[in-house]
Amino acid sequence: MREGICIVGGKLQGMEAAYLAGKAGYEVMLIDKAPEPPAAALADEFYRMDVLKDLEATKTAFRRAAAVLPALEDEAALATIVRASRKAGVPCMHDEGAFLKTSRKDAFSELCRVWGLPQPARYPMAKFPMIVKPVVGSGSRGVALVRNRAEMQNAVGEDSSKWMIQECVNGIFLSLELLGMNGEAMPFQVTCLEFDETYGCKRVLAPSGIGDGIRDRIEEIGDKLVKGLDLKGVTDLQVALRSDNSSLDVIEANARLPSQTPTVVFHSAGENLVALLADIFINSRLPKINKHQEKGVIYQHLLFGDGTVRVAAEHNIAHATGLRIETNFHGADEAITNLPQEGSAKGYVATLIIVDSDLSRAKIRMEEATESLCEHYKVFRNEERSPFGMTRVYDKIEKR
Template identity: 40%
Template sequence: MQVAIIGGKLQGVEAAYLAKKAGWDVVLFDRREKAQGAHLADVFHCMDVLRSREEFVAKLQGADLILPAVEDVEVLTALAEVGQRTQIPCVLDLAAYKVSSSKQRSNQLFAAMGIPTPRPWPDCHFPMLLKPSDRSGSEGVQVIPDQEELERVLHQEPRDNWILEEYIEGPSYSIEVIGFSGKYQVFQITELEMDAQYDCKRVLAPVRLDLGLKGELKEIALKLARELSLQGIMDVEVILHAGKLKVLEIDARLPSQTPTAVFHSTGLNMVEYLGEAFVQGKMPGPGLKQAIQKGAGRPVILEHFLVTPEKIEACGEHILGEAGPLHLLTDFFGADEVLTDYAGGKKEWVLSLMTWGSSFVEVWDKRAQVLKRIQRELQIPKVLDPYPLSQCPVNAKITRY
């Protein structure tokens, strides 16, 4: 199978990485010459698919699937039209995406369905969280600590373009759902850890979560997919606060980070399932369900680091989006796999570190050894790591979650 991936940033990296794991040929399109996913593809075309529409269509010859990895509605609309024109299946549910890409429309959907979410302003107390309605993930998110700051923000921000809600703390979780025409299947739940800017810096799988809460989260995802009449893939992010799950956001497109963690934990490749569904009409069926129910999966940690001559620091995935083209390497300073823009002599570089094993104790120890080796061999003074081995957040007696 040959897949044409449009967009080479974080989603494009995810798509290209998993497509290659499926054994596919990858053709990547991005208007930036140094797109992060450029070196993960078999063929890379540096071009603007909107401005060079006919050239783009010509370069799609031989493609079996179009996989958008962008969040620009104008580009997505054009890709849907190109898919219809060329009869190449396009992994895109534009109607569902338009709902999920607006936090205002998403919140209206949650309210209508009775899905629990953080309480909105003015029915909540300080501190509060400000979230721009039309930006992705953690972009533009900020905490409003008091009335003075709220008044300043209300004066500066367009009131019709933001969400203001209670700020709550607790572990965050994510789940993906794939399907069509009322037939849907959820994947493994992952846990998300955030940096100071509320950007995900670490994904863990499987999760430490009560079976009842797991079932509740899966049902929320399925309920939302049915309500949206989802045609493809969507992820749901929640926070566990005071023993209750509250939905933070949904995204009706291929997410980044979590599909890779799920792949290494369970062996299930979401991009491969999407390809089979859109190209072959093969729906995720009993085989997938049985594979998910068969076991919790092996422990996996996927996390991101910024490496400078002064420090190694765990950071949100935005640092990957600020890097140059990434390379996939194995046995990198002892790691299982990494995505990195490292090159000999480079002073500042990023590292997406993937580690797995038979138990979380083994995995935390392995990743600690990788960081120590990088620190030692590159003579870096310190590692800003919230989880030194002595404080590993996993009970040493637990071997499986």
């Protein structure tokens, strides 16, 4: 029998976990309290239960797996999962201490200061325009641009202590995933992120085209982060590279499996983050990553409306039901979608993954795939919007 990985949480992080665990050849077990979480489609076995209420059943499921992978951010649920896996004698691929150090944006910013990591200036030192974001939260919920004092007050109200308020950085947004163990860091590939006007991530691209010097600087920041967190497991690190290439700023880090970027790294550089994470916890070794030739990968979400389609942020698929994986879908190498074969596409979603020799070719095929979907479902493509000041990386890819 194949070894199993038991994932807890079936939304975006859970989809990522299930997708990569499946690609690594693991039997994919999924636990969620919801009846039809999006990741269920990518799992071999689905157990509908609440880890906080069904503790015995949870432990029974854990015992059947080689490792447990939490894919949620609720602190009470995480603590229960860690305890239940300890009792079941199964490794849990989560670093509670590191996770807690990254989960509050104000406390993490203070750690960055102590560790000497560059970050955007904070209110009241920062100048307008600024970004406001809830101190606790993720997935870009509540993130907004404020251009003056009135807008700031409108966004945060009287009590600014619940908000992280910082300078709005113009430029390219990049992500780096790292594994850590015993003070050593292992960086993956740097990917490039694009957002919609609400700051939700709508597209991920690789390679990022940043050049070796900047990559080295990002990896250096990642190394300090892993050491500061004393990480055992995985963290992501998001940095902004200013438009004039002058400096890098840490936007955030989360010591847990992220969504989207690992799949892109898997297709571009050939590294499976979930398989290598399992190495740390099951085999107690920090894997070595060989730098491969990077393929061009574009990963983007499409949301279908009434006669329209647009490239939309990932949170739009967090509630999708009936997802399936398709290969060679309207010319995309892979798609995760719930689109019906025929008829109206309204309310359905498709995440398209295109892999080619370089980004230029990948873009041509992404445009063709989107065009093919427009024709098939008789929809128009809405113009994309981006946040103020962010470099539109996809638009700049030259068609050769």
